[in-house]
Amino acid sequence: MSEPLLKYSPRETALSEPQLTKREFLKFSGAGFCLLSAAQIFGLPKTSQAQTAKKGLIKTKLSPFFTSLSGGEIQCDLCPKRCRVSKGKRGACRVRENRDGNYYSLVYGNPCAVHLDPIEKKPFFHVLPATTSFSVATVGCNFQCKFCQNWEISQASPEDVYSYDVSPEMIVKMAKEVGAHSVAYTYVEPTIFYEYMVDICQLAKKADLLNVYHSNGFINPEPLKNLCKVMDAANIDLKGFTEAFYRDLCSGELTPVLETLKTLKKEKVHLEITNLVIPTQNDDLSGIKEMCLWVKRELGADTPIHFSRFYPLYKLRSLPPTPVSTLEKARNTALSSGLEYVYIGNIPGHEGEHTFCPKCKKLLIQRIGYMIGENHLKGGKCKYCGKPIPGIWT
Ligand code: SF4
Numbered sequence: 496m497s498e499p500l501l502k503y504s505p506r507e508t509a510l511s512e513p514q515l516t517k518r519e520f521l522k523f524s525g526a527g528f529c530l531l532s533a534a535q536i537f538g539l540p541k542t543s544q545a546q547t548a549k550k551g552l553i554k555t556k557l558s559p560f561f562t563s564l565s566g567g568e569i570q571c572d573l574c575p576k577r578c579r580v581s582k583g584k585r586g587a588c589r590v591r592e593n594r595d596g597n598y599y600s601l602v603y604g605n606p607c608a609v610h611l612d613p614i615e616k617k618p619f620f621h622v623l624p625a626t627t628s629f630s631v632a633t634v635g636c637n638f639q640c641k642f643c644q645n646w647e648i649s650q651a652s653p654e655d656v657y658s659y660d661v662s663p664e665m666i667v668k669m670a671k672e673v674g675a676h677s678v679a680y681t682y683v684e685p686t687i688f689y690e691y692m693v694d695i696c697q698l699a700k701k702a703d704l705l706n707v708y709h710s711n712g713f714i715n716p717e718p719l720k721n722l723c724k725v726m727d728a729a730n731i732d733l734k735g736f737t738e739a740f741y742r743d744l745c746s747g748e749l750t751p752v753l754e755t756l757k758t759l760k761k762e763k764v765h766l767e768i769t770n771l772v773i774p775t776q777n778d779d780l781s782g783i784k785e786m787c788l789w790v791k792r793e794l795g796a797d798t799p800i801h802f803s804r805f806y807p808l809y810k811l812r813s814l815p816p817t818p819v820s821t822l823e824k825a826r827n828t829a830l831s832s833g834l835e836y837v838y839i840g841n842i843p844g845h846e847g848e849h850t851f852c853p854k855c856k857k858l859l860i861q862r863i864g865y866m867i868g869e870n871h872l873k874g875g876k877c878k879y880c881g882k883p884i885p886g887i888w889t
Pocket residue numbers: 571572573574575576577578585586587588589591636637686687
């Protein structure tokens with residue numbers, strides 16, 4: 496008997512589905528909300544139903560980003576960790592291996608998660624609202640965040656997880672079959688399955704699909720510039736605004752992430768930012784203000800930013816969920832710092848989910864969780880005052 500395609504059900508930054516009472520549901524249905532059916536969100540493409548998950552599936556591809564050192568050792572040049580890896584060993588992300596002095600990806604074409612999601616779940620609020628995104632992930636990550644919401648796959652090795660044999664061609668075929676408008680590289684850090692991602696991106700573009708990714712931004716400049724040629728939109732986690740936060744909670748660094756944000760902006764990839772607000776760890780308002788002022792100065796006031804609610808998971812189970820009031824204070828701080836599109840994530844029904852025109856202040860796009868209600872954009876502009884709204888709208 497075939498395994499289901501979705502052996503593991505991954506999360507984005509948001510955890511909760513919209514919790515609506517019957518009365519709220521009827522109210523918003525009546526208001527013309529576009530509610531994606533369960534079949535649309537979780538329906539599987541026919542092509543995929545014959546797939547059988549296999550534990551420990553490993554498919555290799557030579558990495559274009561490594562330097563040979565003496566004695567068969569190599570240095571990986573894909574991300575700023577720049578792992579030095581001796582023969583037979585793997586890098587810190589666990590999905591790249593030195594085989595006789597050559598460096599290989601071990602996850603080319605073997606995703607462990609393939610989902611059809613609303614694009615709002617990524618989260619992208621300024622990219623084709625109310626469409627679905629065909630979402631793909633393999634195992635592995637170059638960070639070790641103590642608050643990871645997908646640690647079962649991000650902190651695993653290919654041997655530990657059930658995955659599927661799905662070529663880039665098959666991904667694009669399935670995405671078209673289920674009516675997705677985009678392919679999303681997400682759930683774990685997509686940089687670690689770079690070769691697979693880039694090959695899918697190239698085929699997706701030819702098939703008239705957008706490419707979107709949700710990333711920690713921890714990638715070196717050369718592979719990033721190459722990726723920008725085929726990537727349409729990026730949501731980058733700006734997890735905190737101090738090196739200490741990145742070092743102590745993520746085993747990463749802040750500075751390369753800031754460089755990635757600047758490069759994406761310069762290369763004209765549509766950019767949104769997510770900041771997961773964790774009680775006592777990064778919820779200090781002066782730090783949030785500093786971050787927002789940096790975003791405004793370096794990326795522009797029109798960069799959408801999502802303050803997302805933390806839920807206790809993985810190694811930070813002792814902390815409480817983020818209070819709604821903390822997220823509201825973060826949002827107010829961002830707005831008073833001059834940012835124009837500031838969202839609250841994972842509180843379905845909160846006003847902070849809607850898009851408002853920064854000029855005339857009218858409601859432009861109404862949301863509850865992943866549902867879209869009123870949409871008052873016309874040709875990418877506010878229909879009331881004509882202000883252009885940044886994003887990919889058609
Ligand atoms: S991509 Fe993986 S192997 Fe390469 S430097 Fe980063 S963590 Fe190390």
